[in-house]
Amino acid sequence: MNLVLRKYSPADVDDCVSVLADAFVSSPLHLSAFGNGRIDQNRRFFRLALRNMFFGQAFVALHDGALCGYIHFRAWPYCLPAPEEIPNAAATLLKSMGEAVPKFIQWFARWCHLDPQEPHVHLGPIGVAPGRQRQGIGTALMDLYIAELEQERSIGYLETDRVENVSFYKKFGFVVKHEEVVIGTTTWYMSRPLN
Ligand SMILES: CC(C)(COP(=O)(O)OP(=O)(O)OC[C@H]1O[C@@H](n2cnc3c(N)ncnc32)[C@H](O)[C@@H]1OP(=O)(O)O)[C@@H](O)C(=O)NCCC(=O)NCCS
Incomplete structure (x- = not known):
């Protein structure tokens, strides 16, 4: 497989x-x-988020020149806004999203509230094109994030809403710290301690 990983560019x-x-x-x-x-x-x-929220480090994966994966991670304390900033920020930023805004506010306010108050590098999002999943691309992108954690000697942290992702992240040393239902959805909060 001809897989290239490189830094994200606004293009x-x-x-x-x-x-x-x-x-x-x-x-x-x-x-x-x-x-x-x-x-x-x-x-x-995602257009709003790529332009206004994902300001950390971001990389893309290209398969035979076609972009098929994206990863973003950012160091605390700038990884998520303070919980009290969420309603205003979401309402202004996402007002074009209409009926989705109240649930989005509930969801993000909870994530912001639970964000660890200690230094960490926060993962999210990571996504691979559905037709390219289960071919090692997510692992290749995760390896970039793990290298950053190792280099910075930092804890890793993420949220996920799919049980299959919990096993995926466990392969990289993450453990479940907390589980709860957010907007009707089971959500797992995972961290990766320092070795
Ligand atoms: C999670 C994701 C980034 C993984 O990328 P990927 O390229 O599919 O991952 P890899 O091929 O490197 O590794 C796949 C491993 O992840 C796990 N996994 C991922 N999706 C799975 C699924 N639908 N069912 C079971 N296991 C799954 C398995 O452990 C699998 O290993 P295996 O193929 O050897 O069994 C990708 O599936 C994705 O984009 N999912 C949708 C968006 C998403 O949920 N993002 C994460 C949000 S927290």
Whole structure:
């Protein structure tokens, strides 16, 4: 497989919107917040997020030149806004998303509230185009994140809403710290301690 990993560039935005919307449209939290099959809402959300939220380190994977994966991670304390900032930020940023906004606020306020108050590098999102999943691309992207954790001697942290992802992240040394239901969806909070 001809796989190339490189840093994200703003010129990748359209391809990343497509890959992330396709990868996440069936994720339980996205189904709950945006609705079933709402590829339009997912595309709108990821376009806003790529331009306004994902300001950490980001990399893309290209298979035979076609963009098929994206990963973003950012060091605490700038990884998520303070919980009290969420309603205003989400309402301003996401007002084009209409009926999804209240659930989105509930969901993100909870994630912000639970964000560890100690130094960590926060993962999210990571997504691989559905037709390219289970071929090692997610692992190759995760290896970049793990290398950053090792280099910075930092704890890793993430949230996930798919049980199959819990086993995926365990392969990289993550353990479940907390589990709860957010907007009707079981959500796992995982961290990767320092060795
Ligand atoms: C999670 C994700 C990034 C993994 O990327 P990937 O390229 O498929 O991952 P890899 O091929 O490197 O590794 C796949 C491993 O992940 C696990 N896994 C991923 N998806 C799985 C599924 N649907 N069912 C079972 N196991 C799955 C398995 O352990 C699998 O290993 P295996 O193929 O040897 O059994 C990708 O599946 C994805 O984009 N999912 C949708 C979006 C998402 O949930 N992102 C993460 C949000 S927290």
